[in-house]
Structures are given as C-alpha cells and as structure tokens.
Amino acid sequence: MSILTPIPPAQPWYARAFYRLPVIGWLARDLAFGDKDNIWYFLVIVLTGVILSVAAWGLPALVMIALTYVPVHMALMAILARP
Template sequence: MTDMTGAAAPRHWFYAIPLLGWIARDIAHGDEDNIYYALVILLTALVLIFKTWGLAGITMVCLAAVPLVFLMLILITLGK
C-alpha cells in the first residue's frame, strides 16, 4: 500500500488544458525534452496552415498572437 498522508503536489488550472497541460507539468517536474516535441508540432501546424489557406491563414495566426504580444510587453515593462 502507498502512503497517502504526504502533501500532494499543487494542482494548477493550466494542467487541465489538453495540449499545454502535459507540457507545463513535465517542465515543472524537470523533464524539458517534451517542449521540443511541442515546438515541432507547432511548426508542423503552421506549415499545414500555410499550405491549406496560404498567406491568409498565416495572417490569422499573427492576428491571434497580437494579444499575447501585448501581454508580454506589459509584463516586461512592469518588471515581472
């Protein structure tokens, strides 16, 4: 039998996100190899988007990334 009296690891809300959750959990527990697999998957998705919809598809991806870039700029200027 296992001892269940020990403190459980903190459960974060982003662990429940299907694709990003396992990457975040692996990075948090010291296994950084899976981030390279995620980058390959992202690059493959971008290539397939470009092959399917052309420049309009890449433009939509860039437009979706604008709020993330603004958030990163705000976080950088706040010093966090």
C-alpha cells in the same frame, strides 16, 4: 508517452480536468510533468501545424496566426514599459 504521464493529486480540479483533455491536455501534461526534452517535440508539432495550415489555406492562415499574437505582444509591451 503523454497519456501515461501521471497527474499529481495535489492539482486543483480545473487543472486535472484540463490535463485530461484528449490532445491539448496530453501535450500540456507532458510539458508540465514529463521529460525536459518534451518542449522541443512540442515546438516541432506547433511548427508543423503552422506549415501545414499555411500550405492548405495560404495567407489567411498566416494572418490568423499573427492576429493571435497581438494580445501577447500588447501584454509584453505593458510589462516591459512599467517603470
């Protein structure tokens, strides 16, 4: 699984440190160096997390998730509006 996905030694020290984090790093390492189908598993995990957080906390969880997308959309608008 994701713990067994090797980290290439040519990675900088901060990338190797990030990939060694318990849950987030394992998922990121699997996406970067693992099987090509792992992106679909990752999306199912994220969607399940969103559904469970909305089920537990309701609308405030949905609003907090939407607020995290604001910088992403602003950056995309700036990139797309560039002449």
